[in-house]
Amino acid sequence: MVDDLCRSGGEIRFWRCADERVEALAVAADIERLVFHDEVPPRRIAVLLPDALGEARELLSALQERAIPHRPHGAGAMLQRAEIRDALAWMRLLIDPGDAGAAVRALIRPPIEMRHVDLAQVVQIARRRRLDVVAALPAAVESPQVPPQARERVHRFLELHSEAAIALAEMAPQRFLDQLLDRLGAVRGGPLSASSTLAQRGASLAWLQAQARAFCRRYPWADGREMVLRLLAVAESGEERVATEADRPTGGNGAAGVQDHGEGLVQLMRLDAPPRGEIDHAYLVGLCASQGPAALAADTALGALAELGCRSVVLSYAVGGESQQAAVPDPAVERMRGAIGAPWQEMAAAPADPDQAIEAALRAMRQELLDGVASIGGRLRELRLDTEIDVSHGVVRYLELVKLAALLERPAGQSIAEALADVNARLLPAVSPLQREILESSSLDEELLAGRGLAQAAPALGRAEAGAPSLQRFLPRRGEGLLLSASDIETYRSCPLRYKFARVLRIPTQATRHQRFGIAVHQVLERYHAQGGGPLETLLALLEESWRRAGFGLDAEDGTLHDKALAALRRYHERLSQQRCEPVWFERAFSFSLGRHHVRGRVDRVDRLPDGGYELIDYKTGRPRSEQQLQQDIQLSLYAIAAKESWGLHTSSQAYYYLLDDEKVPLPSTAGGAEWVRQTAVEIAEAILRERFEPTPSPAACGMCDFRIVCPVAGE
Numbered sequence: 001m002v003d004d005l006c007r008s009g010g011e012i013r014f015w016r017c018a019d020e021r022v023e024a025l026a027v028a029a030d031i032e033r034l035v036f037h038d039e040v041p042p043r044r045i046a047v048l049l050p051d052a053l054g055e056a057r058e059l060l061s062a063l064q065e066r067a068i069p070h071r072p073h074g075a076g077a078m079l080q081r082a083e084i085r086d087a088l089a090w091m092r093l094l095i096d097p098g099d100a101g102a103a104v105r106a107l108i109r110p111p112i113e114m115r116h117v118d119l120a121q122v123v124q125i126a127r128r129r130r131l132d133v134v135a136a137l138p139a140a141v142e143s144p145q146v147p148p149q150a151r152e153r154v155h156r157f158l159e160l161h162s163e164a165a166i167a168l169a170e171m172a173p174q175r176f177l178d179q180l181l182d183r184l185g186a187v188r189g190g191p192l193s194a195s196s197t198l199a200q201r202g203a204s205l206a207w208l209q210a211q212a213r214a215f216c217r218r219y220p221w222a223d224g225r226e227m228v229l230r231l232l233a234v235a236e237s238g239e240e241r242v243a244t245e246a247d248r249p250t251g252g253n254g255a256a257g258v259q260d261h262g263e264g265l266v267q268l269m270r271l272d273a274p275p276r277g278e279i280d281h282a283y284l285v286g287l288c289a290s291q292g293p294a295a296l297a298a299d300t301a302l303g304a305l306a307e308l309g310c311r312s313v314v315l316s317y318a319v320g321g322e323s324q325q326a327a328v329p330d331p332a333v334e335r336m337r338g339a340i341g342a343p344w345q346e347m348a349a350a351p352a353d354p355d356q357a358i359e360a361a362l363r364a365m366r367q368e369l370l371d372g373v374a375s376i377g378g379r380l381r382e383l384r385l386d387t388e389i390d391v392s393h394g395v396v397r398y399l400e401l402v403k404l405a406a407l408l409e410r411p412a413g414q415s416i417a418e419a420l421a422d423v424n425a426r427l428l429p430a431v432s433p434l435q436r437e438i439l440e441s442s443s444l445d446e447e448l449l450a451g452r453g454l455a456q457a458a459p460a461l462g463r464a465e466a467g468a469p470s471l472q473r474f475l476p477r478r479g480e481g482l483l484l485s486a487s488d489i490e491t492y493r494s495c496p497l498r499y500k501f502a503r504v505l506r507i508p509t510q511a512t513r514h515q516r517f518g519i520a521v522h523q524v525l526e527r528y529h530a531q532g533g534g535p536l537e538t539l540l541a542l543l544e545e546s547w548r549r550a551g552f553g554l555d556a557e558d559g560t561l562h563d564k565a566l567a568a569l570r571r572y573h574e575r576l577s578q579q580r581c582e583p584v585w586f587e588r589a590f591s592f593s594l595g596r597h598h599v600r601g602r603v604d605r606v607d608r609l610p611d612g613g614y615e616l617i618d619y620k621t622g623r624p625r626s627e628q629q630l631q632q633d634i635q636l637s638l639y640a641i642a643a644k645e646s647w648g649l650h651t652s653s654q655a656y657y658y659l660l661d662d663e664k665v666p667l668p669s670t671a672g673g674a675e676w677v678r679q680t681a682v683e684i685a686e687a688i689l690r691e692r693f694e695p696t697p698s699p700a701a702c703g704m705c706d707f708r709i710v711c712p713v714a715g716e
């Protein structure tokens with residue numbers, strides 16, 4: 001097959017990449033060159049992957065960083081697309097009107113586009129009246145604090161919601177979905193949307209509709225509700241298919257009936273599905289020995305590519321991956337290489353090129369600007385007093401674009417920092433005081449100076465809805481400063497946007513089973529000590545009481561958790577009776593000032609040690625973290641400051657007590673220290689006051705975030 005390709009004049013390259021990220025970046029950089037410099041239409045480029053999501057994730061993020069339009073690979077990736085997540089949020093809301101996250105997404109995304117400040121007001125009304133978000137909307141339109149334009153949006157939302165609820169109950173599943181997408185305007189996109197954006201949106205929605213058709217064919221008796229539940233279950237689990245393989249409306253790569261717009265999208269295909277269409281350039285990635293039959297599939301794919309007249313092919317594998325052992329290429333790929341005597345091209349992590357990051361940011365911002373123009377234009381129709389702010393934000397976006405273009409044109413040898421200072425000095429005198437304020441509060445300069453790429457820069461650029469009014473009145477204030485807890489600080493550190501959702505917009509969340517479990521165990525210990533302790537039977541009786549109150553039932557998972565709680569409490573009681581230190585306070589509250597800010601909280605337990613010192617203990621029901629992982633911990637150090645400031649108590653140690661493992665992990669003496677903790681807490685409080693809520697997505701933070709459904713960057 002390699003010979004066929006060579007005979008037909010095709011070029012074959014073999015890449016040995018340092019790791020999967022390097023492989024993904026190398027592929028994305030090569031495609032970027034083809035698309036943006038050689039002007040190859042993206043639809044004539046294909047990436048063929050073994051059927052493993054890990055490979056696709058790296059690649060998707062690399063393509064995203066370089067703003068390369070691409071058709072996602074598999075259901076998992078499709079379900080992460082914003083337009084699909086919008087549709088899923090509406091479906092979730094129709095199934096469960098109490099789903100606050102889904103309601104919030106439906107309210108803030110097109111076609112409703114409620115401003116965050118109005119949303120915060122609606123949520124406040126819902127909380128005060130103990131209603132869910134949707135049920136609070138009729139009350140919100142009566143409230144004098146909700147401005148006329150927000151009331152208009154609420155009316156539009158309620159109309160759409162009631163129409164969709166009727167459609168779900170009465171229409172055939174497929175028709176319901178088609179109507180929902182139509183009403184959301186999902187298929188049309190904005191008049192200023194770029195053709196690649198429209199193409200991507202069209203591809204993912206067509207995929208969703210195809211999945212619904214496949215489901216209806218397989219389960220003709222199912223109603224809309226059952227189809228919705230199936231789609232939501234797939235989204236939740238990250239499964240690869242909504243219907244079975246046999247039900248797929250067309251074979252191959254998933255997106256049936258997709259219309260291609262303009263230059264189209266780079267195709268992401270499965271290696272084991274025969275490539276089709278006009279493909280001039282192909283990348284076969286992940287060809288290491290551990291991928292099993294990948295090379296066999298590669299051989300077949302090469303034959304098909306030769307027949308399609310493909311002009312260049314890259315065969316690639318990554319030496320390092322998640323496993324510790326260096327990977328080797330598949331022997332069949334080695335044989336192909338040997339047959340034509342081609343060398344391995346070594347691909348190592350390249351030093352970051354600031355200009356590449358700027359170019360990618362420029363492409364992404366161009367689209368953001370067009371979207372912003374459409375939305376600001378829409379708002380000009382509304383009866384509002386703050387139109388000037390909207391317009392100023394639009395102008396600043398444009399100026400930021402000018403700034404990026406100027407940086408790319410900077411004289412040879414000039415650093416980004418020098419060029420930036422120069423451009424800012426020229427831009428600032430040309431703007432109004434309000435635009436100047438917005439421009440100076442932008443994080444773009446910071447991102448550029450840090451040399452960060454698009455993945456980091458884009459969320460910063462998309463920091464808020466265009467013309468977003470201040471959320472100051474919703475910040476948790478105390479006097480001049482901010483009111484903070486240790487968990488607020490941890491939340492902000494994990495992701496500032498998560499803090500905004502939780503503590504500023506105060507979007508209600510439903511506690512997960514494990515969160516309810518943790519709360520129940522904490523409550524048992526609190527009540528046990530509040531009534532003066534006692535025999536094991538007392539402790540276990542409190543467990544039964546709390547268990548029922550926490551709403552746990554009799555299913556297998558609840559049963560397993562109950563067994564874990566029982567075992568943990570038995571060990572707790574035993575350890576308590578054996579230890580030489582004396583627990584003296586439980587759930588002791590503290591409150592102290594940190595500059596103009598205020599910190600408050602509670603310490604689970606304080607023990608007096610045999611040497612007269614005190615130990616602060618925080619209970620945990622998760623997996624123990626090692627001393628190493630606690631080096632950057634803030635909570636316990638903050639408690640130590642609190643004990644001193646609030647109670648006048650000098651504590652000699654602090655520890656996390658992991659109840660399920662009966663393990664006490666002390667805070668290492670090398671951990672941050674009081675000064676570092678104070679400084680970090682003050683910096684975070686000041687950033688919150690300045691409304692700096694740029695998201696910092698990461699698998700660790702997003703994996704346990706309650707606001708993924710609302711978040712504009714989660715999973716993208």
Ligand code: SF4
Nearest residue numbers: 495697702705711714
């Ligand atoms: S999903 Fe991730 S990026 Fe979004 S708010 Fe949560 S932690 Fe932040």
